[in-house]
Amino acid sequence: DYMLVRQYSLRTVDTYLRWIASYIHFHDKRHPASMGDNEVERYLEHLVLEQNVAPRTQATALNSLSFLYKHIIKNELSLNLNFARSKKQAKLPVVMTPEEVKLLMTHLNKRYYLIAGLIYSSGLRVMEAVQLRVKDIDFD
Known part of the structure; x- marks a missing residue:
């Protein structure tokens, strides 16, 4: 509801909810309020090291979790998170002639x-x- 009231697009809402659910499942369904920076760092590293996600995908996951902690849990994440960053080259979009x-x-x-x-x-x-x-x- 928070996101819809602030006119976030439906796709953004869906994307954020999927990343938040993935984060919770990764940590054995623990409530996010009982977790923090360390768990976020582990999750983001897991995405890079185990799932081999692209940089934008990892950034989207981080944005989703940052939103969760800032606006829902009211406990912002540290600005100095330390995690492995995805090094894949961003692919150029396919443009039709x-x-x-x-x-x-x-x-x-x-x-x-x-x-x-x-x-x-x-x-x-x-x-x-x-x-x-x-x-x-x-x-x-």
Whole structure:
């Protein structure tokens, strides 16, 4: 509820909840209030050393736990956490060529063509497009 009231996107809420649940399960379902910096460090190291996660994935896990401790438990984590950082190179996003986009668009029916064209031409995120209402559009 805290995140929804502050208008966090549904995907952010879902992502944070998944990382928090993973953290709790990693520590044998202990309540996060009974844990702290040491457990967070161990969990983040586990993600790198055992699960081989990418740097952004580890950062997302840290952000989720930081949110949990700061806003829910009201006991902020230390700014000097000491854990192994993921060293993987961040992968560049896959970007389609204009020709590939045209080919894709020719295979869509009218309903999906409209939404895909809107997302592609305006740069909207998927959730922004899904939540778009008629009154949000300026036809002038």
